[in-house]
Amino acid sequence: MIQEAAAAFAPQITASAITGILWLIPAFPIVASGIIAVLKQPRRRASAALAIGSLACSLLLALAAMGHVLAGRFNGFAVRETVNFTWIQVGAAQVELGWVLDPLSAVMLVMVCFVGLLIFIYSTGYMAHDENFTRFFCFLSLFAGAMLGVVISNSLLLLFMSWELVGLTSYLLIGFWYQKPSAAAAAKKAFLTTRVGDVFFLLGMVWLFAQTGTLLFYNAGKGSIEPLRLALLLVTPSHLGMTAATGIALLIFAGAVGKSGQLPLHVWLPDAMEGPTPVSALIHAATMVAAGVYLVARVYPLMQAGVQVSQSGEVIGSTTALTVVTWVGASTALFAALIAVAQNDIKRILAYSTVSQLGYMMAGLGVGGVAVGMFHLITHAFFKALLFMGAGSVIHGCHEEQDIRHMGNLKIEMPFTFLTYLAGMLALSGVPIFAGFWSKDAILESTHTWDVSRAPFYMLVFGAFLTAFYMMRQVSYVFFGNWRGHGEAHESPSVMLLPLMVLAFFAIFLGFLGTPFWPWFRAFLDGHPAEFGLGAFKEPGLLALMGTSSLVVLLGLGIGWRLYGNKSVRADDADVLEIRFPTLWTLFENKFYIDELYGVTVIAFYAWWARVADWMDRRVWGGIVTGVSWLARVGAQASSLFDTDWINGGFDKSCEELANGGGLMAGVQNGRVQIYLRLLALAVVVLAAILIWSSRG
């Protein structure tokens, strides 16, 4: 297991032309979004054309950027070019922003633009009859721009800003059908849950800024995650017995936990399925939720700071931060897979599956390094977008039905959807040859050799079994058996099917970029030359591991088919597992009652404190004020002897005159003000007298 050993290629720092205009990639969709925002609602064609056109421009630039990185690689450079500039100057320090082109951002740029473009095209069909069509493309474009901003950021601050914008657009799109109370509530829940992570992220960011004096990642050796500053962070002790590096890394990871739906902040993602299905595909499967994984990958040197490396460049053990990442990821992967088994909403199954797969990515990052996690991110983006859009096609064809018990036998009516969905499902399950197999296996392989604990490996293997099982259950319910829906199902228009076919191609073949015998993807990200060779298979245990994982997957598929395949059932029949394991089923079906738990803890705590704060205000602070004013009145009446008419008389008179002039005598409570003022004036005179007297003394 080789992690982040010194790159074999020499780093190249000067910025090229393409890096100079890298900012245009997010700028195109953002500008398009601004234009669409002021377009009138009926300008459907124009708005869709603008959105798609702008993203296509971004894709071209992203491909050019990728080409540049590949060319650099071909010439023996590991490209990492940055453009940095000062945003604001505070004191003697600068707050800097900037962007970076390196293999990591290039890969992500191409993926986001490409998948995004396909989903934009698909949306023109899916949303064709929606009255807020233009608004939809406005939000989608804004999202794409913000997401691309996250990707190119070379500054944690710029990343955070884009990150929050991504959160905003996610909020707007989940609540797109705002007249549905459930959609509005889901949008709010998504924003607030991710915000919990984000405020910790903010703390981590200001801490990093305070410690290193910069928020740039890379800045010719002076960046915050370059060795010089990391060494500083490692020797800075912090609170709670951690080094500053660990504390900051964990706080930043909290942001990733929120965005990527990891335990315990996963609760928003399944609810986010209230949004239109293309949104689910783009934001809540392929891109935004992956932003958390990308963030961890981006600040990986920080996460890994202080790890022991053997002489041969192999990592020994782990860091606290990476250990936390791994455990969170592995737990989430298993936990969400269990829930997915007992769901009946086609999109919710995919949502929990997404949560689970994001857990795999996190675990992959935690034990295997950037390339392992990122590879799964990329393959997953393709096949999960495919699955969601396939699900959208199914929902469309079944007249907005989302319950898989009310579908069935759609392989006949929707053959194209079926075949592409099958490709996605096999890729997700990790069937050999398909993309998901290679990327998931890389994760299993690295957890297998993790020095800290073997438990994550077993959790992930069991998760793989469950994944194959619940996907087979879903496919059986939807595409096989008997038709249990209402009306007649119909295949979707070709504008929706074409993107599916393109994605299906990648779901099948993309994995060959990162197989053990040609680990190009890892080499690309790490800046090594990639060597083709079957020698990798001779590595001890590798074949056995691959065989085991394939067996586990096939077992899952087989049991799934045995239980659900081609059965004639009625929509209201209890699930076969429900009959056999009623307790477990209820637990899974109700998502381990996490929402309920939060309801009686976090939400109740929030409501309780709101009442306490309000009560304190009305009773305690307000009560003191009332008490003081009562004392004041008593005191003032008792001491009217010392009344100072020269203050109050004039004031009362003008007050009365104004009130009379306005014809507003009613409601003006004369009397109280004078009393207060009398006391005030008295107090002033007395205290002033004391002061003057004491100064003479």
Next chain:
Amino acid sequence: MNGIPLLSLLTFLPLVGAVIALFAKTHARLVALITTLISLALALMVWTRLPGDGSIGLVERATWAPSLGIEYHLGADALGALMLVLSAIVTLMSIDAAHRVHREPGLYFALVLMLESGLFGTFTALNFFHWFLFWELSLIPAFFLIKLWGGAKRGPAATQFFVYTMAGSVGLLLSFLAVFLATGSMDFETLGAMAFHGTLEPAVTAHLGPMMMWLTVGVLVGFAVKVPLAPFHTWLPAAYSEAPSPVTMLLTGTMSKMGVYGLLRIAIPIFGPQIAQIRTPLLVLSVITVVMGAWAAAAQKDLKRVFAYSSVNHLGYCLLGIFALAVPAAGTAVLTSQAAALNGVILQMFNHGLTAAALFWFIAMLQERSGGERWIDHFGGLRKPAPVLAGLMGIVLFSSLGLPGLNGFVGEFLIFRGVFALSWVSAAFSILGLLVTAAVILTVIQKVFTGPVPEKWAAFPDLHGGERLAMVPVIGLMLLLGLLPQLIVNSVNPTVMNLLAHWRF
């Protein structure tokens, strides 16, 4: 400068306008609009003519009553000038929003202009006596604006507001009386220099005994009431909710800044070492202001009270930043953190003023259209009949939430940057405020704008052309300052450095 007493002109112009407005009757609003537009132009002139090194410029001095230490002494640095610009902008917004004043418009707009004059005077005066006159001058019109044009419970609200602030002022007055007795000066610069050189406390002790801390507390209470700092804030929800919304815009947009300004111009420079001594309790109160302000907002059902408490929360960040930076300087790291916090505080002052005023403007529009409705639960689904209103108010709400890209974020970021390094526990507790504020604002959006449209709001009128036009510069400014905060920071930062160089804790 250049022979034109710009600051005096700025201060007394609204008073002239007030007299004209008083007699202009139905044209009073026009008079007020023109006056304020000129004021805004003058304030911007002040902003552009500031000295580049961040020191106080455009100084005007004239003897007044030297034997009493009273001098006519005006001046502005970026802090003061920014507040001048803010006051002019918010007053302009308020006058624009107050197009439905039918009772005694002459008096109403005269009072508004008087208030503006009070603000300008407060933000430029450098002698306590002079400063205090304007500080109190702004209070009186505010009182009458609430009392005469307010809502159903305006009487008690106005009284509480007036007496409370007045009581706070007493502390200020007495403290400065004592300082004058001890030093013979009421000049902020002179007193600040004495504090910096450590001669102020001995002078006070020699004359009055060891009471410097009492004087500090007296001054702090005066400002704590105005900002407000918990637990001196109870006047605020009543005053904000009972005042007519255009007046609330002035209260929250400008008058709350007087307290923060006072802390920066008066309390910290003159009483810095004493404030540093009681920094911990002050930080605790600030955190309580931030957190409980947000949480109290969550419990409110009246839209105006929600945002009243939300204002408490937002100004709490200013207090947090100010008190956190009250530590003796120890090296460049601390200085950088102090500079970040102070830049953040000043940005937050401006941004909160702009955003809060815009929010109450929108509430005024909602009230106009719904027959005075203010209860959150009585609204619903308004995005359907009034999409532009919902969209624009949404932008302002997200600015209030602190969304990056809009103006609210930068100030909060810098404050947290500074506070975290200076007192990480305060920062850690205060993030609760960020979270709860987000919950409050999203709940408002959810309850007012989403869901099915109730029948009575089916024909809820959207913003008309004039209103949209009026909102364009406001929201444009929010976006501009969110993306290019350097427009302000470039001028504010030298002043921050200058201030920090003259402060001693």
